[in-house]
Amino acid sequence: MDKPTLGVYVHWPFCAAKCPYCDFNSHVRQAVDHSAWRRALLSELATMAARLPDRRVVSIFFGGGTPSLMAPETVAAILADIGHHWDLDPAAEITLEANPSSVEAGRFAEFRAAGVGRVSLGVQALRDADLKALGRLHSAADAKRAFDTAQKTFPRVSFDLIYARQRQSLADWEKELREALDMTADHLSLYQLTVEPGTRFGALHARGRLRGLPSPALSAAFYEVTQALTEAAGLPAYEVSNHAKPGCESRHNLVYWMARDFIGIGPGAHGRFGTAPRIGTETELMPEVWLERVGKHGHGIVSEEMNTGFDHAAEYLMMGLRLRRGISLRRLATLGISDLDTGFFEDEGLLHRAGDTLRATARGNLLLNTLVAELLPRESAA
Numbered sequence: 001m002d003k004p005t006l007g008v009y010v011h012w013p014f015c016a017a018k019c020p021y022c023d024f025n026s027h028v029r030q031a032v033d034h035s036a037w038r039r040a041l042l043s044e045l046a047t048m049a050a051r052l053p054d055r056r057v058v059s060i061f062f063g064g065g066t067p068s069l070m071a072p073e074t075v076a077a078i079l080a081d082i083g084h085h086w087d088l089d090p091a092a093e094i095t096l097e098a099n100p101s102s103v104e105a106g107r108f109a110e111f112r113a114a115g116v117g118r119v120s121l122g123v124q125a126l127r128d129a130d131l132k133a134l135g136r137l138h139s140a141a142d143a144k145r146a147f148d149t150a151q152k153t154f155p156r157v158s159f160d161l162i163y164a165r166q167r168q169s170l171a172d173w174e175k176e177l178r179e180a181l182d183m184t185a186d187h188l189s190l191y192q193l194t195v196e197p198g199t200r201f202g203a204l205h206a207r208g209r210l211r212g213l214p215s216p217a218l219s220a221a222f223y224e225v226t227q228a229l230t231e232a233a234g235l236p237a238y239e240v241s242n243h244a245k246p247g248c249e250s251r252h253n254l255v256y257w258m259a260r261d262f263i264g265i266g267p268g269a270h271g272r273f274g275t276a277p278r279i280g281t282e283t284e285l286m287p288e289v290w291l292e293r294v295g296k297h298g299h300g301i302v303s304e305e306m307n308t309g310f311d312h313a314a315e316y317l318m319m320g321l322r323l324r325r326g327i328s329l330r331r332l333a334t335l336g337i338s339d340l341d342t343g344f345f346e347d348e349g350l351l352h353r354a355g356d357t358l359r360a361t362a363r364g365n366l367l368l369n370t371l372v373a374e375l376l377p378r379e380s381a382a
């Protein structure tokens with residue numbers, strides 16, 4: 001029988017500078033001991049491999065932080081060890097997040113030689129003034145150059161843009177998005193700017209000093225224009241913020257959204273694997289503390305939850321409804337929820353049910369969290 005699949009997420013927690021909107025686990029350090037970090041990441045990987053043997057790895061994602069600041073030897077060593085610990089699917093998707101200001105052609109080539117097949121570039125904006133306001137260290141021209149190099153180097157390239165920015169007009173976003181679509185990536189992640197507590201933008205906002213953010217009505221218009229333009233360009237949304245040419249969806253994202261098994265290596269990484277119990281792991285956030293813990297215990301896990309089969313079903317419902325393709329009701333029933341009462345939401349035009357598939361409509365997509373909370377059977381959720 002086929003071995004159960006596994007996704008591997010590796011978190012690199014360092015960045016050249018902290019962006020004022022970002023609440024990811026990212027830190028700025030004067031110096032990083034790359035050998036010590038390589039040893040620790042490999043050690044945590046070995047610990048997880050001993051816990052979860054006999055798996056087929058279908059996706060590996062180096063996220064951050066800024067993993068393009070990793071030593072390419074570290075990426076190569078992690079990929080080699082994944083191949084020693086498990087079966088590495090020949091079609092496995094191997095992605096590295098890259099920042100356009102910290103990369104150059106030589107490094108891309110080394111990451112490619114290490115085995116990376118897909119790069120996700122943090123372009124964020126194609127307007128220099130906006131890049132500056134977002135605290136980015138690169139210009140739009142730098143981002144385009146990095147994108148061109150990436151396209152020459154990797155079989156698959158995606159990039160991220162943030163929209164609904166301060167003082168952004170709908171007309172200019174249309175123009176910018178058309179420029180982005182002309183760059184012909186096979187995948188685009190388009191995020192509306194969110195103001196997160198604990199960030200510099202969060203603090204400014206709390207003092208009423210983050211000006212020019214769009215009203216809810218304008219935000220909704222941004223979203224609609226984004227859907228229409230990407231759809232017309234052949235990169236429809238396959239998830240709320242993710243767009244791809246058919247067949248170019250990020251397999252790693254699909255592991256999360258289909259509630260499949262994955263492990264998380266590195267500071268602040270999450271993992272979820274198994275069913276009844278479905279185990280959820282979380283590692284220490286602070287890089288130096290994580291490093292020390294791995295030295296002592298072989299892993300940096302600080303929290304481990306034993307979730308029920310019902311929790312796994314709820315995870316599948318919550319994550320899967322983000323996908324345009326929706327969820328399989330049969331799989332949901334196998335995981336433990338078979339009595340979903342969707343009639344009211346179908347009548348309201350928020351959900352669509354056809355045969356085995358349940359999906360959210362475009363309107364439903366805007367209300368997903370509320371929808372899922374209402375849908376979950378109450379007695380089991382208690």
Ligand SMILES: C[S@@+](CC[C@H](N)C(=O)[O-])C[C@H]1O[C@@H](n2cnc3c(N)ncnc32)[C@H](O)[C@@H]1O
Nearest residue numbers: 021022064065066097099122160191192193194
């Ligand atoms: C871990 S970060 C990206 C990788 C890389 N460090 C970079 O910045 O280029 C993942 C993505 O999340 C998005 N993001 C982060 N914070 C956000 C926020 N507050 N609002 C909208 N998008 C955000 C950005 O598009 C970013 O590229």
Ligand code: SF4
Nearest residue numbers: 015018019022026065
């Ligand atoms: S957006 Fe990227 S570069 Fe900026 S702080 Fe966050 S992880 Fe680092």
